[in-house]
Amino acid sequence: MESAAVSSKIERRKRGKALREKLPRTSQSEWKPRSKSQDIIKLLEGSDADRIPALIPVKYQRMAVSPFTFFRGAAILQARDLANASVSGIMVQACGDCHLANFGGFASPERVLVFDINDFDETFPGPWEWDIKRLGASLILAARDRGFSKTVAHQAAREAAASYRERMSEFAEMKVLDAWYARISIDDLKDHFRNNQDVSARLSRKQKQARSQNSEAVVPKLTAAGNGGRKIKDNPPVIYHFEEYAENVEKGHAKFIEQYKKSLAPEKRQLLGCYQLQDSAIKVVGVGSVGTRCFLALLLADENDPLFLQVKEARRSVLESPRGKSRYVHQGLRVVEGQRLMQGVSDIFLGWARSKEHDFYIRQFRDMKVSVEIDTFRPTTLVAYATVCGWALARAHAKAGDAAMISGYLGSTDQFDSALAQYAEAYADQAERDFETFQKAIRSGRLSTEPEKGAGLEFLL
Template sequence: MANAEAHRIERGRRELYKLGKSLRDGVPRDALADYDPPPSRDPLAIIETTLADRLPSLRPLRRDLMSESAFAFLRGTADVMAFDLVHQRAPGVRAQAGGDCHLMNFGAFLSPEGNVLFDVNDFDETLPDVDIVHDLRRLATSVVVAADDMGYSRSQARDFARRAVKCYRERIFQLAVMSPLEVWNVRVPLRDMVGTLRDRVLHDRLSTAIYTGKGPENRIDGLPRIEKTDKGWRIVEKPPKLSRFERMSDGEADMDIPALFEQLIRQGLQEPVATLFRRYSLCDCVFKAVGVGSVGVFCAIGLFMSDDEQPLAMQIKEAKPSVLERFGFGRWDGSQGKRVIAGQRVMQAASDIFLASADSSDAARRFYMRQLKTRRLGSISELLKDKAFPSYVELCGGTLARAHARSSQPAILAGYLGKGEAVDDALASFAMLYARQIESDFETFRLAQGAATSDKTAAV
């Protein structure tokens, strides 16, 4: 009986593999190398449309951050790339998409059990039932642009992109023979990756960052600097990225943050977690400008303290519609906050227990809540990118495969991707083409910024 059941399961997987392989008839794998710019593309117009939906006081900061490098520009233009990619050929191999899977949207975090894991860690653009090629194209392109910014040759940049896709493909084949439950429980412990590094200095630095200490400095590691005043514990400002709400000139920032936290706790948290949360009291709130692409989106940090003054840092962020939905990759009919936290729970192996969503009192705005990321772990992605770039891009590729496999039939993905290197080569070639598009758009953007600055100076 056991042998018969195993045979039935294996036969089912072979059929799914054949189904995936049949998709090559519609979109051959080498066709993924092509990039045809849409004739109607206007990257500056797309950027300005997105910018118009951000807090006015922070629009200049977002422009400045995007002007720093081609890679920073790529990080801030998930909207432009979504517009371009929806016009490219894709096979229809679908999963929950991250939507903005560039290299710096992967990272380390603590699981609820205290283990240090590596995973996708940004879900503002997530959307279900999207072709996996979107995420792969964005990841591969980010590899090329980052490598170019770091001074690697173009041949090296292409090879790195190819290796990221190869690790994705090989990981999909490993996952394709597992049961759905086994796939769901796969983790990526960061210690395992660090153990493979031959650079002793880097190994020691990463091991130090991963180490979970017990002192007070570790309990507040996710927080900005805090201090105890005659009014209690307060977050120390660091404008323009960390400011008190009374200093904000934007009407959209004038919100009852304690009431919003209470609503998120009451409506969004399961009762056992809500019971835990009631042991903490809100002491202070500040506004935070986050990321590159998210600068100008409403975001607040709340400092909570227990009776014995143990801190807990929470973040509220407004959930805007995904750029994937905006440009026709799919549709989400529910609350945008629920879209973000649902996508995180699907793609991440061990999600934050404090994830919650709620709408504003007038239902015009949507928000989600999570625990603030741990700072010492947040720096690991930058360290790996700068000091172990080839290993890092491979880690990101394999991690994305596991994230996609949680919401798909990995055997179908494996059938389309194949055991050969056709997809690796094709997507590496696409990344090289699209990286040139990024470089051209970046130069256009910088020239436009310079012209705008000159006009303002002349007016003065």
């Protein structure tokens, strides 16, 4: 049997470069404002179907804070816009919701603090352009939200693209296994920003904070001991229980956990077996995820040996065509596979399960997880952070795609950087127009930001 011919990095770079004839890099700047007749509110309402009804107003409440928070909660809009845009044709595993707040630090299995993409609810195979364009637009909106100048906003988007392009070129020259094992540690970031006092100080504070972000540290804050053992404390509307469903919940959890165990590797199954479920409660998270079925589960190996797991509903990705049957038989599996493929390292408890007609994925809660406080950024901080996000995205796409082809298309000049910044500014303008439409829908009563007490609070199991 003859083996397939090996395609060299040089050949793949040439193929990537040839794709510029199909789509010149300057064309990546294009965004034509969509027709005003398109009903974006209907699209938002459709994407919120089957969420917990009483929590949908909470989502809209969080989205209504600013154009940036609206953008975070309305991933469906840009996903549909990007689906109609021209692309080079190089596919990767895409994050699907690659805005700057979906990056952060968390623990590797070796207990090293790493920086990476940390949200994969919308992950799906797609063109590499989709992620970098969403990142660019989010940087412009964040800069505007902070009141930074147009120059700073433009520079942030441009530097993210430049970092992505330059790092992709580096990953393209690596051996496959070296690129696969690559990760961005806190020490890598400290070395990279050793001459930037502001960023260095922030990194040191985050490293210290991460040490206190674990199950044992959050137990006093999130739980209380009582006659029935340790329980998660209610803090409505963020965390709350449904005592009237206790019997059904207990039965559902037993079956659910058995499914979850089967999704883990045998040694992780044995590790999980050291813990016993004590309690669970609904946990409202994020902006775009509000209304999805998400809860915290408290497990104990001993009175002073806790494990918190986050169980989060996995729905059809906004990147997948809404028509027809999904290509994934289990949306939780989609999230887990995408996350493992894109991240440098992933949580050892990452798995999936199904409850009734709902799919879920499971991971540790606050396992040294830290995120940036965008509302404290200085202009130089935002630009510096943009370069790190571009770096992390390039690493993820290099692992989950053809780095040589992407690098061949991008080239060594700043043509793509300029084009991406122009697109990001134009799309940020579109997002602001959409935000105005969203606010009008709230003022008219079409959308509500006031939760209806007691409505639709069915338990997720």
